[in-house]
Structures are given as C-alpha cells and as structure tokens.
Amino acid sequence: MRLRTLSGGAGEGVGQRRSTIYWGVEKTFYIETFGCQMNAHDSEKVIGTLEHEGYMRVQDEADAGLILYNTCSIRDKAEQKVFHRLNEYKRLQGEGKRFAVLGCVAQQEGEKIFEKAPYVSIVSGSASYRKLPEMLARLEAGEKRITGLDDRQTEETFDTEFTSRTNPHRGYITIVEGCDKFCAYCVVPYTRGKERSRASDSVMAEARRMADAGFTEIQLLGQNVNSYRDPSGKMTFAELLAAVGCVAGIRRVRFTTSHPRDFTREIVQAIDAVPTLCDHVHLPVQSGSTRVLAAMNREYTREWYLERIAWIKAARREISMTSDIIVGFPGETEAELEETATLLEEVKYDAVFCFKYSSRPNTPAMGMADSIAEEEKVRRLQVILDRQREVQRKGYARHLGQVMEVMVEGHNASRGQVVGRSSQNKTVNFTVKQPILPALGSYPMVRITETFPNSLVGEAVAG
Ligand code: SAH
Numbered sequence: 001m002r003l004r005t006l007s008g009g010a011g012e013g014v015g016q017r018r019s020t021i022y023w024g025v026e027k028t029f030y031i032e033t034f035g036c037q038m039n040a041h042d043s044e045k046v047i048g049t050l051e052h053e054g055y056m057r058v059q060d061e062a063d064a065g066l067i068l069y070n071t072c073s074i075r076d077k078a079e080q081k082v083f084h085r086l087n088e089y090k091r092l093q094g095e096g097k098r099f100a101v102l103g104c105v106a107q108q109e110g111e112k113i114f115e116k117a118p119y120v121s122i123v124s125g126s127a128s129y130r131k132l133p134e135m136l137a138r139l140e141a142g143e144k145r146i147t148g149l150d151d152r153q154t155e156e157t158f159d160t161e162f163t164s165r166t167n168p169h170r171g172y173i174t175i176v177e178g179c180d181k182f183c184a185y186c187v188v189p190y191t192r193g194k195e196r197s198r199a200s201d202s203v204m205a206e207a208r209r210m211a212d213a214g215f216t217e218i219q220l221l222g223q224n225v226n227s228y229r230d231p232s233g234k235m236t237f238a239e240l241l242a243a244v245g246c247v248a249g250i251r252r253v254r255f256t257t258s259h260p261r262d263f264t265r266e267i268v269q270a271i272d273a274v275p276t277l278c279d280h281v282h283l284p285v286q287s288g289s290t291r292v293l294a295a296m297n298r299e300y301t302r303e304w305y306l307e308r309i310a311w312i313k314a315a316r317r318e319i320s321m322t323s324d325i326i327v328g329f330p331g332e333t334e335a336e337l338e339e340t341a342t343l344l345e346e347v348k349y350d351a352v353f354c355f356k357y358s359s360r361p362n363t364p365a366m367g368m369a370d371s372i373a374e375e376e377k378v379r380r381l382q383v384i385l386d387r388q389r390e391v392q393r394k395g396y397a398r399h400l401g402q403v404m405e406v407m408v409e410g411h412n413a414s415r416g417q418v419v420g421r422s423s424q425n426k427t428v429n430f431t432v433k434q435p436i437l438p439a440l441g442s443y444p445m446v447r448i449t450e451t452f453p454n455s456l457v458g459e460a461v462a463g
C-alpha cells in the first residue's frame with residue numbers, strides 16, 4: 001500500500017511540520033547503516049519489511065517520522081560513531097520523531113541505550129528482526145520502549161520476500177546467521193546470536209526469484225558462510241554453491257566470509273566444476289603465528305591454514321585469495337608480526353584488510369591486557385600494509401595482456417571511462433571505442449593494458 005505524501009496534502013494546509021509523524025496517514029522512515037555486508041543486507045530486508053507495513057522511505061532524516069540506525073560494534077571506533085551520531089539525533093527529538101537502534105550495538109548494549117539516549121523507542125538486535133512488524137505496531141500504539149534482544153537461543157532466521165535490494169544486478173542472500181566460533185577478540189557471537197542456517201530450498205527459491213527479477217550476480221553471506229548446515233539435510237555448502245551457480249540467468253556467485261576451520265576441498269572442486277562460481281576466496285587468517293592463532297582461539301595453526309591455501313592453489317582455475325589480519329593482539333611480539341608478514345608473501349593475497357586490535361566488551365580477550373600501545377599498533381599496521389602492497393604490485397602484474405569478463409558498475413560518460421569488477425573481484429577501469437558505453441550490469445570483455453597494486457586498467461574488446 002502506497003500512502004499519500006505530505007507535499008500538497010493535508011499536512012501543509014493545517015500548518016503542521018513536514019517532519020511530524022502521521023501514524024495511519026503518512027509513515028516515513030530514514031535508515032542509516034554501518035558495518036559488514038550482513039548489516040547492509042539486513043537493512044535491505046528491514047526496508048522491504050517497513051515498506052510492506054505501509055512506510056515510505058525518505059533520503060533525508062529531516063523528512064522522516066522514524067529514524068532507524070543499523071549499527072556495528074566490531075571495533076571500538078565503530079561503536080563510538082554510534083553514540084556520537086545518536087547525540088546528533090538528539091536535536092531532532094523535539095520534532096515528534098521516533099528512533100530505532102538496530103544491529104550489533106543494539107544487541108550488545110541492550111536497554112542501556114535507553115539510558116544513554118532516552119529518546120530512542122526501539123532497540124533491536126538482528127536476531128529479532130522477524131518481529132519488526134509487531135514492534136512497529138506497538139510503536140504506533142504509543143509504546144515508548146520496545147526491545148528485541150536475543151539470548152543466543154533463537155533458531156530462526158530472518159527470511160522475507162519483501163527485501164528491497166539497492167543494486168538491480170547484484171544481490172545478497174544470507175544463508176547463515178550468527179556465529180559459534182568465539183574467537184577471543186570478537187563480539188559477533190554475542191551480537192548476532194547462535195549460528196543457524198537457512199534451508200536450502202528457501203535459499204534456492206530466493207535465488208530463482210532474483211534471477212527472474214534480472215539479477216545476474218548473487219553473493220551468499222554468513223559470518224561463517226562455509227559452516228552452512230542445511231537444516232533439511234539436503235545439501236552441503238559446496239553443493240548449495242554449485243546449485244545457486246546453476247540457476248538459469250545467474251552469471252556470478254560469490255560467498256563471504258569463509259572460516260579456515262570449515263574450508264573443504266569440495267569447495268575448490270565446486271569452483272573448478274561450475275564456471276559461474278567466481279574465482280575468488282576470502283579466507284581470513286588473522287595472524288601468521290601459530291601461538292597468536294591459539295591465543296585468538298582460531299583453532300588452526302599456520303601450517304594447517306597453508307594446507308587449505310595449497311588446495312586452492314592446486315585448482316585448475318586460478319583462484320584469487322584475500323584475507324583479514326589483526327595486528328597488535330595482546331602479547332604479539334615483533335617476531336610474530338614478522339610471521340604474519342611472511343605469510344602474506346607466501347600466500348600472495350590479492351587484497352588484505354588489516355585492523356589494529358581493539359578490545360571489545362564481553363570477549364575473552366578483554367581479560368588479557370591490551371598490551372600494545374596505539375602508536376605501536378599503527379606502526380605494525382603500516383608494516384603489514386607496506387609488505388602487502390609489494391605483494392600486490394607484483395601479483396597484479398600477472399594480468400597484463402589478459403582478456404577478462406568485467407561486470408560494469410559505473411561510468412564517467414564525459415571521459416568515456418567505465419569501471420567494473422572482474423570475477424576475481426578486482427576493480428577494472430577501462431575505456432571503450434564505441435560512443436555508447438556498456439550498460440550498468442553488462443559483462444563486456446576487457447584487455448588489461450596496465451596494472452596497479454589495487455586495480456587494473458584496460459580497453460574493451462569486441463565479443
Ligand atoms: N567472520 C569473519 C570475520 C568477521 S569480522 C571471520 O571469521 O573471518 C571482520 C574482521 O574484523 C575480522 O576478520 C577481523 O580481522 C576484524 N576484527 C574482528 N574483531 C576485531 C577486533 N576486536 N579488533 C580488531 N579487528 C577485529
């Protein structure tokens with residue numbers, strides 16, 4: 001149901017402010033999202049759910065009756081941002097607006113958010129989003145403090161047919177929610193609830209619906225996407241990957257994030273067998289030191305990890321590998337940092353996301369002294385970034401002269417330039433000879449003429 005907008009409508013004539021909430025007449029919302037891809041996709045599902053409930057999305061918070069804030073608490077900085085922003089919202093409270101704090105900070109802080117920001121009406125973690133329609137009804141009925149908090153009990157996943165995807169070509173499907181790994185530094189097991197997978201039939205139905213709607217790329221999501229356990233017992237993760245890759249109309253399938261503990265040879269075999277599965281694996285190692293890995297509770301050693309990398313390197317297709325690294329974990333020595341640097345050089349990753357260790361509430365590592373000073377963490381971060389840049393400078397050069405399929409993501413029409421992404425997830429900037437640029441979401445072939453440590457440059461070729 002589309003409700004009428006206020007401009008020219010009842011609101012203006014009677015001198016009410018545009019920002020007033022008109023329950024039952026006009027329900028507008030504004031949403032802001034931080035954090036990982038799972039949060040981005042949750043917001044798409046929340047948007048779809050709100051629209052189904054008769055709310056209309058606006059792009060400016062000043063026009064919204066309900067302001068939703070989907071938060072991240074993976075590192076301290078992310079969490080600080082939330083309270084900073086909530087403080088800014090304070091000035092809007094006099095205008096009759098309602099506020100909802102969603103996501104990982106909501107789950108982590110719970111009702112404490114009402115103390116810090118009394119103008120907030122809804123506090124909900126991701127494991128409670130399926131109750132959103134009920135929470136909205138209570139809000140509309142005038143309730144002031146509504147919580148949706150999970151105690152790691154829920155077995156349910158947030159599946160909805162009302163997802164409002166931002167990109168018409170490429171879309172996410174969450175297949176695993178929560179996490180049971182309890183890495184010593186990480187908040188996710190506490191903020192996202194226990195690990196639970198979505199039935200393969202439901203995932204396949206959504207993939208087919210997306211293909212019918214014109215999507216050509218699907219990205220399967222989970223904090224541990226490869227710990228997928230089909231509740232119906234029909235498919236392994238690798239079988240599900242292959243099945244999604246075989247949906248008519250789907251040209252690319254990605255999956256993120258894989259945990260080394262659950263990485264199987266079957267996944268590499270699936271990539272080799274099904275051409276639509278992208279030749280890229282994101283397999284975060286976190287540290288190259290077996291001692292640090294044990295302290296992090298990652299449950300693998302350097303050698304065990306490198307064995308999985310050897311499987312990937314032995315594939316028939318050249319599979320690009322990327323990783324996440326944490327520097328400055330409590331007690332990390334200079335020699336252990338060096339082990340991480342040599343691991344980067346041994347694996348030859350195509351991209352690494354490197355973070356300074358940040359002590360998080362509730363986590364086991366919180367009890368360990370955060371022993372490494374901030375400036376030392378900054379230095380260590382730089383060591384890793386410099387060493388990795390050199391790996392990528394050499395590594396990206398292998399693409400010189402290659403012809404590859406690129407999915408078009410953006411244009412600079414005046415300069416005849418196009419930006420896209422390769423199957424290996426690399427950014428490719430290219431030019432075209434024809435006056436008409438290839439459409440967004442199309443897949444032209446591009447010859448690589450120049451390489452950089454983070455991107456490729458080329459020109460479109462016929463065919
Ligand atoms: N589930 C994924 C990662 C989730 S969080 C995995 O297991 O690999 C994304 C990244 O944030 C992690 O890979 C890690 O490198 C980083 N991270 C998580 N907690 C952190 C913390 N407390 N301090 C610094 N970086 C952290």
Ligand code: SF4
Pocket residue numbers: 179180181182183186187188189223224259
């Ligand atoms: Fe966090 Fe570890 Fe779970 Fe990844 S696997 S989300 S790093 S606890």
Ligand code: F3S
Pocket residue numbers: 034035036037038039071072073074103104187188191192
């Ligand atoms: Fe942040 Fe929560 Fe994702 S902590 S990284 S939004 S799972």
